Amino acid sequence: MTLRFLIEKEFKQLLRDPFLPKLIVMLPIVVMMVFPWATTMEIKNVNVSVLDRDMSDISRRFVDKVASTSYFNVTDVSLGHSEAMQSVELGQTDMIIEIPKGFERELLTKGESSISIEANAVNGNKSSVATSYITQIIMDYASELSEGRSTGLTKGIGGISIDPYYKFNPAMDYKIPMIPALIVLIMTLIIGFLPSENIVAEKEKGTIEQINVTPVYKVSFILGKLIPYWIIGVVVLGISALVTMLCFGLVPASGWASLFLVSVIYIFSISGLGLIISNYSSSLQQAMFLIFFFIIIFLLMSGMFTPVSSMPIWAQVIAYSNPLTYYTEIMRSIYLKGSSLNDVRFQLYALVGFFVVLTTWAILSYRKRS
Amino acid sequence: MAEEIIKAEGLTKRFGSFTAVDHISFTVEKGEIFGFLGANGAGKTTAMKILCGLSNPTEGNAWVAGYDVWRQVGKIKQCIGYMSQKFSLYEDLKVWENIRLYGGIYGLSGKQIAQKTDELLSRLHFEDQRNRLVKTLPLGWKQKLAFSVAIFHEPKIVFLDEPTGGVDPATRREFWEMIYDAAEKGITVFVTTHYMDEAEYCNRVSIMVDGKIEALDSPHALKSGFGVDSMNAVFQKLARRATREE
Amino acid sequence: MRKLKRFFSFVYKEFCHILRDVKTLIVLLFMPVILIMLFGMALSTEIKNVKVAIYDPSMDIATQRIVRQLDASTYFTITRMIVNQAEINDIFLDGTAEIVMVFQENFYNRVLHDGDASIQVIADGSNTNVATMGVFYLSSIISSFQQEMAREMVMNAADPEQAAAMAGDVINITSRMLYNPQMQSSFNFVPGVMGMILMLICAMMTSISIVREKQRGTMEVLLVSPVNPMSVILAKTIPYFVLSSLNLVTILVLSVHLLGVPIAGSLLELFVVSLIFILVSLSLGIFISNVVDTQEVAILISSLVLMLPTMMLSGMLFPIESMPLPLQWASWFVPAKWYVEAVKLIMIQGVSAAMCWKHFTILCAFLVAHVTLSISFFKDRL
Numbered sequence: 001m002t003l004r005f006l007i008e009k010e011f012k013q014l015l016r017d018p019f020l021p022k023l024i025v026m027l028p029i030v031v032m033m034v035f036p037w038a039t040t041m042e043i044k045n046v047n048v049s050v051l052d053r054d055m056s057d058i059s060r061r062f063v064d065k066v067a068s069t070s071y072f073n074v075t076d077v078s079l080g081h082s083e084a085m086q087s088v089e090l091g092q093t094d095m096i097i098e099i100p101k102g103f104e105r106e107l108l109t110k111g112e113s114s115i116s117i118e119a120n121a122v123n124g125n126k127s128s129v130a131t132s133y134i135t136q137i138i139m140d141y142a143s144e145l146s147e148g149r150s151t152g153l154t155k156g157i158g159g160i161s162i163d164p165y166y167k168f169n170p171a172m173d174y175k176i177p178m179i180p181a182l183i184v185l186i187m188t189l190i191i192g193f194l195p196s197e198n199i200v201a202e203k204e205k206g207t208i209e210q211i212n213v214t215p216v217y218k219v220s221f222i223l224g225k226l227i228p229y230w231i232i233g234v235v236v237l238g239i240s241a242l243v244t245m246l247c248f249g250l251v252p253a254s255g256w257a258s259l260f261l262v263s264v265i266y267i268f269s270i271s272g273l274g275l276i277i278s279n280y281s282s283s284l285q286q287a288m289f290l291i292f293f294f295i296i297i298f299l300l301m302s303g304m305f306t307p308v309s310s311m312p313i314w315a316q317v318i319a320y321s322n323p324l325t326y327y328t329e330i331m332r333s334i335y336l337k338g339s340s341l342n343d344v345r346f347q348l349y350a351l352v353g354f355f356v357v358l359t360t361w362a363i364l365s366y367r368k369r370s
Numbered sequence: 371m372a373e374e375i376i377k378a379e380g381l382t383k384r385f386g387s388f389t390a391v392d393h394i395s396f397t398v399e400k401g402e403i404f405g406f407l408g409a410n411g412a413g414k415t416t417a418m419k420i421l422c423g424l425s426n427p428t429e430g431n432a433w434v435a436g437y438d439v440w441r442q443v444g445k446i447k448q449c450i451g452y453m454s455q456k457f458s459l460y461e462d463l464k465v466w467e468n469i470r471l472y473g474g475i476y477g478l479s480g481k482q483i484a485q486k487t488d489e490l491l492s493r494l495h496f497e498d499q500r501n502r503l504v505k506t507l508p509l510g511w512k513q514k515l516a517f518s519v520a521i522f523h524e525p526k527i528v529f530l531d532e533p534t535g536g537v538d539p540a541t542r543r544e545f546w547e548m549i550y551d552a553a554e555k556g557i558t559v560f561v562t563t564h565y566m567d568e569a570e571y572c573n574r575v576s577i578m579v580d581g582k583i584e585a586l587d588s589p590h591a592l593k594s595g596f597g598v599d600s601m602n603a604v605f606q607k608l609a610r611r612a613t614r615e616e
Numbered sequence: 617m618r619k620l621k622r623f624f625s626f627v628y629k630e631f632c633h634i635l636r637d638v639k640t641l642i643v644l645l646f647m648p649v650i651l652i653m654l655f656g657m658a659l660s661t662e663i664k665n666v667k668v669a670i671y672d673p674s675m676d677i678a679t680q681r682i683v684r685q686l687d688a689s690t691y692f693t694i695t696r697m698i699v700n701q702a703e704i705n706d707i708f709l710d711g712t713a714e715i716v717m718v719f720q721e722n723f724y725n726r727v728l729h730d731g732d733a734s735i736q737v738i739a740d741g742s743n744t745n746v747a748t749m750g751v752f753y754l755s756s757i758i759s760s761f762q763q764e765m766a767r768e769m770v771m772n773a774a775d776p777e778q779a780a781a782m783a784g785d786v787i788n789i790t791s792r793m794l795y796n797p798q799m800q801s802s803f804n805f806v807p808g809v810m811g812m813i814l815m816l817i818c819a820m821m822t823s824i825s826i827v828r829e830k831q832r833g834t835m836e837v838l839l840v841s842p843v844n845p846m847s848v849i850l851a852k853t854i855p856y857f858v859l860s861s862l863n864l865v866t867i868l869v870l871s872v873h874l875l876g877v878p879i880a881g882s883l884l885e886l887f888v889v890s891l892i893f894i895l896v897s898l899s900l901g902i903f904i905s906n907v908v909d910t911q912e913v914a915i916l917i918s919s920l921v922l923m924l925p926t927m928m929l930s931g932m933l934f935p936i937e938s939m940p941l942p943l944q945w946a947s948w949f950v951p952a953k954w955y956v957e958a959v960k961l962i963m964i965q966g967v968s969a970a971m972c973w974k975h976f977t978i979l980c981a982f983l984v985a986h987v988t989l990s991i992s993f994f995k996d997r998l
Contacts, residue, residue: 005474
């Protein structure tokens with residue numbers, strides 16, 4: 001009964017806040033509209049300097065082939081290696097491709113030649129992806145050349161063709177897998193940040209003292225704080241999903257019911273975290289730094305941006321003690337793959353576990369007396 | 371003898387090596403206006419917080435409305451009202467919304483709250499301010515509102531921590547009238563203050579110096595005991611003994 | 617002289633505030649350590665242990681050799697041998713595999729005689745990076761298998777010349793990774809973490825602490841004192857300047873000694889550009905504190921409105937040049953982007969500062985802009 005009054009109060013304060021309602025509406029809209037374009041690991045527009053020392057028909061055709069892909073921009077076909085290196089130093093060139101003199105001749109006579117690549121590897125991922133693209137192009141080109149010369153009587157030995165198919169995302173749109181991850185990001189920021197800010201602000205203003213002398217139960221007080229954020233969480237999810245649908249035409253493959261169901265479980269589990277931190281901090285500044293610290297670690301260690309399977313074992317242990325990891329996995333499965341709840345049951349159990357532990361902790365650590 | 375509604379025995383609170391409240395013992399009788407006096411930093415607020423269940427004592431015992439402050443805090447909170455030194459109603463809520471919130475927390479129904487709110491606002495001549503945000507009220511009105519909210523659920527005891535700090539004399543007088551009204555209804559009032567003229571309005575006062583209670587009696591008895599003619603003079607004599615800085 | 621003394625008494629007061637708040641201080645000092653360790657040692661964009669399921673109806677020497685080679689590589693782990701093609705769908709749904717390889721029947725024969733062997737590779741496109749790189753590594757394993765086979769054929773063939781002709785053309789690729797031969801992700805992350813931490817501490821902490829004083833009314837007290845209001849603000853930023861410089865040193869020491877990231881360029885230049893960036897962030901913090909009234913708003917602005925772009929648009933995690941043009945333009949307004957680029961150039965590529973004059977100039981321009989804005993808003997309000 002008391003709870004009703006507490007929840008009512010939270011909503012009145014929230015709606016009267018000059019900033020929060022705007023944030024709650026604008027953040028999901030802006031993030032969902034803009035960030036899918038920004039958070040792409042796709043490597044495009046790699047700037048290439050080509051040193052074509054052969055200047056033959058075959059080498060020129062190769063350069064054209066490289067330039068025609070969307071991955072590479074052939075910025076210059078300079079002649080000197082040192083000029084090319086300088087351009088790498090200035091950050092204008094990402095990769096130097098050097099075709100040696102006699103390239104064509106060796107290919108025609110011995111059936112074997114070489115090309116050398118130098119990549120700016122400061123960004124290791126970019127250089128390895130770019131190298132893999134270029135390798136692919138060179139291999140294709142080599143087999144094209146052999147086919148062109150073969151008489152048709154002999155097919156190349158061991159001609160194994162690889163026929164890739166990208167399930168759930170056939171066009172390999174890099175934005176698509178980031179969209180569920182960005183929803184995770186927004187939900188975590190809003191549901192993780194706001195409750196902790198709220199309680200500590202009450203501490204700083206002294207209003208919490210007036211509540212503490214009343215006979216209100218710990219559980220009602222905590223729930224009075226949490227329930228409004230649970231509702232906000234659902235609203236934020238709704239806005240994000242709507243924007244996603246309108247801008248990218250993406251709807252959850254497993255259906256809306258599954259999306260909302262798993263998200264509500266996640267909202268339950270993550271909202272406790274902010275409360276725990278606010279219970280342990282005495283000033284807003286302190287609370288914000290703690291929560292920021294945790295959220296950054298949680299975001300980075302969730303497999304949202306880099307794969308969990310590439311982490312060393314100790315880091316994988318951290319990743320699997322992180323509710324975001326499970327929610328990200330679930331959201332990708334639900335949005336893109338159309339997995340049933342049964343398929344992601346393991347992750348769901350984990351989230352329920354987090355909910356129980358974190359909420360209990362939040363209630364126990366809230367002290368009405370000093 | 372009247373019923374003892376607050377009883378403290380050797381109540382002590384330490385913060386590290388600092389003893390804020392040092393073995394105080396006293397009783398407050400039902401229906402009394404009990405003045406709890408002392409200089410800044412004498413330990414008044416700390417003692418009051420223990421009695422309200424906001425803070426645990428380090429040693430000693432106390433009973434409020436017959437309930438033990440160690441074990442029955444929940445019960446105590448049912449029968450007390452509290453008004454803190456720092457204004458602590460929600461500034462971003464309207465007048466009626468604050469009243470409704472606290473009424474609700476103390477278990478009143480929506481209908482009861484609405485009815486009592488009307489009564490309260492008309493008694494305070496506050497009808498026009500019903501929909502005003504609390505942060506826009508002048509300080510004196512805020513204090514009156516805070517007091518009204520503290521006794522809205524008709525507690526047995528109300529604790530007031532320097533309720534008239536920073537308020538103009540006219541409003542202070544009105545405030546004390548409200549306190550008398552409450553006392554007439556049978557609410558015991560436990561009030562800290564450092565305005566000595568206000569001490570004169572109390573049935574009994576205690577004077578705290580450096581965490582200890584140095585004097586406790588009716589204002590009249592204290593004045594004659596010290597052979598002076600005002601509470602201010604009593605206080606000056608006692609306060610001179612203080613060694614603790616603020 | 618007296619003025620200076622007064623100024624330092626303010627600075628001292630600010631230090632006291634910070635030193636007394638132990639929890640925040642610990643977070644401030646350990647955050648860089650933890651972030652550096654996570655980014656340097658835990659996070660990698662490189663793929664490893666991609667889960668592969670295999671459908672192999674032929675079970676001959678060729679398929680088994682390919683499967684063995686896959687399993688032996690660090691990129692792949694074989695999680696399931698499928699017997700029935702109908703299983704493929706479920707395997708993706710519950711995440712048992714990220715790639716499924718489907719061989720044909722009679723695979724070896726087709727390779728040997730028909731030359732039309734093909735392998736269908738189904739990859740889970742819901743994780744694009746893993747899918748692209750996985751398919752690439754898979755193809756290179758298969759093509760090296762192909763070459764191996766060809767070589768064996770040539771050696772065993774009765775007519776070596778004909779066999780050689782059949783083997784097709786080969787272009788060998790020699791590749792060299794400049795600046796980062798081991799291709800460690802940390803080389804890319806360290807400059808990004810530097811930008812993030814410095815921005816976070818300077819902008820967020822200063823804005824919150826100034827607004828707090830405003831909110832509590834203590835700012836008013838300071839402002840009615842005979843001190844120049846700007847110097848009150850300045851005094852508040854000095855401790856954070858010191859803290860950030862301390863963090864800068866921590867980050868550099870850890871990167872060099874723990875992660876093995878080299879400082880190829882001049883240390884002095886690196887410090888200069890970092891100090892400029894710290895000033896840029898501090899002035900941004902002051903600007904925020906001048907335009908907002910409550911701590912909550914200061915926090916939300918500095919965390920969400922400031923940190924998200926810093927993380928996303930500084931090129932730390934996501935390559936800016938792959939983004940659509942409007943976002944690339946937007947990134948120009950993120951000071952961290954310029955700082956992170958300058959650090960990459962100076963620290964890792966060892967380029968001299970003269971070559972990144974553009975970055976220096978832009979950072980200084982940000983500084984001037986922030987300071988001007990802060991001053992103009994400050995006077996308006998007080």
